[in-house]
Amino acid sequence: MKPTISFESRNPHTLLALAEAGHGVAIVPSQLQCHRYQVRIVGLTYRGRTLREPLTLSWDKRRPLPRFVTDYCAMLAAYMREIFPITRPTQPKLLNLQRKAPRR
Numbered sequence: 001m002k003p004t005i006s007f008e009s010r011n012p013h014t015l016l017a018l019a020e021a022g023h024g025v026a027i028v029p030s031q032l033q034c035h036r037y038q039v040r041i042v043g044l045t046y047r048g049r050t051l052r053e054p055l056t057l058s059w060d061k062r063r064p065l066p067r068f069v070t071d072y073c074a075m076l077a078a079y080m081r082e083i084f085p086i087t088r089p090t091q092p093k094l095l096n097l098q099r100k101a102p103r104r
Helices: 012-020 067-083 092-100
Strands: none
């Protein structure tokens, strides 16, 4: 497959508007609110696995880290665990083995 690229944008809402207008597909983060666009949403996979991009917070290590940054990181981590509780798919084989193991 070789795509024909006519438009590019780094703004996810621009990409969604272009897709909604019929100009192709938009690859946007799954956290993005897409309810106001008339588009079909599907998950993107490669070789049967969901594509993921890790989130990072970066700062200059030569500067002292303010307390609000560590508090923010803890708050963000707790929030992400709440809204995305599953970090990876369950493995049925392991679950079956655990159920069959005798209890002590």
